Amino acid sequence: MKTSLDYVSPYVGNGATSVDQQELMALRQQIDQIDREILALLNQRAMHALAIARCKENGGLPEFAPERETGIIKALVEQNRGPLPNAALKPIFGEIISACRAVQRPLKVAFLGPEATFTHQAALRHFGSSCEFAPQASIIDVFDEVARGHSQVGVVPVENSSEGGVSVTLDQFMNADLSVCGEVFWPVRHVLMASGGGLEDVEKVYSHPQALNQCRDWLRRNLPQAVLVETSSTAAAARQAGVTPGAAAVGSELTAQHYELEILAKDIQDNPHNMTRFFVLGRQQCPPTGHDKTSVLYLAAHQPGSLYKSLSHFAARGINMTRIESRPAKNRPWEYAFFLDFEGHQDDPQVRQALEALRENVDFLKVLGSYPMGEPNPAR
Numbered sequence: 001m002k003t004s005l006d007y008v009s010p011y012v013g014n015g016a017t018s019v020d021q022q023e024l025m026a027l028r029q030q031i032d033q034i035d036r037e038i039l040a041l042l043n044q045r046a047m048h049a050l051a052i053a054r055c056k057e058n059g060g061l062p063e064f065a066p067e068r069e070t071g072i073i074k075a076l077v078e079q080n081r082g083p084l085p086n087a088a089l090k091p092i093f094g095e096i097i098s099a100c101r102a103v104q105r106p107l108k109v110a111f112l113g114p115e116a117t118f119t120h121q122a123a124l125r126h127f128g129s130s131c132e133f134a135p136q137a138s139i140i141d142v143f144d145e146v147a148r149g150h151s152q153v154g155v156v157p158v159e160n161s162s163e164g165g166v167s168v169t170l171d172q173f174m175n176a177d178l179s180v181c182g183e184v185f186w187p188v189r190h191v192l193m194a195s196g197g198g199l200e201d202v203e204k205v206y207s208h209p210q211a212l213n214q215c216r217d218w219l220r221r222n223l224p225q226a227v228l229v230e231t232s233s234t235a236a237a238a239r240q241a242g243v244t245p246g247a248a249a250v251g252s253e254l255t256a257q258h259y260e261l262e263i264l265a266k267d268i269q270d271n272p273h274n275m276t277r278f279f280v281l282g283r284q285q286c287p288p289t290g291h292d293k294t295s296v297l298y299l300a301a302h303q304p305g306s307l308y309k310s311l312s313h314f315a316a317r318g319i320n321m322t323r324i325e326s327r328p329a330k331n332r333p334w335e336y337a338f339f340l341d342f343e344g345h346q347d348d349p350q351v352r353q354a355l356e357a358l359r360e361n362v363d364f365l366k367v368l369g370s371y372p373m374g375e376p377n378p379a380r
Contacts, residue, residue: 046103053104062284066182070372098128108132110142110151114235116258122186122278123155139168143176146281154281161275165325180295180369182280185376190269193261194248206237207250218268286371292345295368297337313357317350345370
């Protein structure tokens with residue numbers, strides 16, 4: 001009669017001995033024990049999260065604390081000695097934080113939908129899967145959901161490294177009483193998907209105009225005869241391709257999985273470094289973390305040198321600006337609002353001095369928020 005130790009696993013190479021099997025079994029038993037300990041610690045963590053939730057409720061504090069969650073990951077990265085890579089810590093502990101947050105009360109996240117879009121992926125990456133995700137039909141609807149308190153936070157695209165700023169998002173900030181409390185960077189990786197067949201069968205390609213533009217050279221080289229058809233989103237394109245003979249869609253790999261389509265080609269984007277930046281919207285201000293960014297908008301005086309003077313306040317104090325963009329001021333024809341991002345927190349002494357000086361020589365200044373700086377090259 002064979003015992004469990006006599007069983008030779010098909011995963012062990014030729015020449016494996018019973019001693020090898022005993023060692024393998026002992027190691028697996030140790031892993032099982034570690035997993036049980038991890039489970040116990042996770043439940044202990046969840047109990048502490050519940051206690052923290054009660055403290056927050058009694059003290060009138062916001063449920064979502066992005067600076068705290070960022071600090072947890074940062075501290076773990078600094079303490080990590082391997083062999084687990086740092087890139088793995090964010091998704092692992094992001095899900096742990098998300099699950100513990102859900103034990104208190106699931107965080108409701110509004111995002112520019114539908115599901116499986118790049119915005120949805122960025123929201124999943126930032127908040128973890130243990131949230132209540134609320135897809136919205138437009139960026140304006142995301143702002144409205146958060147402003148009305150129907151969702152605690154929202155995620156909207158603010159700029160693309162190839163296409164530039166998202167004008168609808170920028171325009172909403174001129175009147176919205178919301179804060180930026182986070183940023184997420186997400187690499188744009190497009191695939192060509194269809195219900196079946198091969199490239200030679202594709203006669204039409206559906207997608208959002210921006211996605212089609214980001215893959216235009218590849219499509220011209222590989223599908224020169226195909227008709228390009230614009231849709232409201234990459235998800236809508238996938239749905240259409242799934243029911244249209246001879247059709248394909250451009251979108252993310254998650255979109256293909258979500259709509260059960262076959263991937264005909266991967267990484268078809270023309271720019272391999274293309275990336276979209278998203279803002280996390282909320283109703284609270286974030287305390288400093290030591291690694292922050294601040295976003296402001298202002299109306300410079302309509303006179304010579306006003307823009308130069310406004311920017312000089314930051315240069316004089318050694319504050320690094322990471323982005324500047326202008327948009328027409330809706331209620332002041334032929335005048336422009338300037339959107340500025342720079343490193344540092346509004347409570348930092350140098351930043352506070354720069355903002356005070358800026359306020360004195362501009363017609364209007366609005367601090368959109370200071371928030372933990374995102375990772376420009378997130379691990380997928």
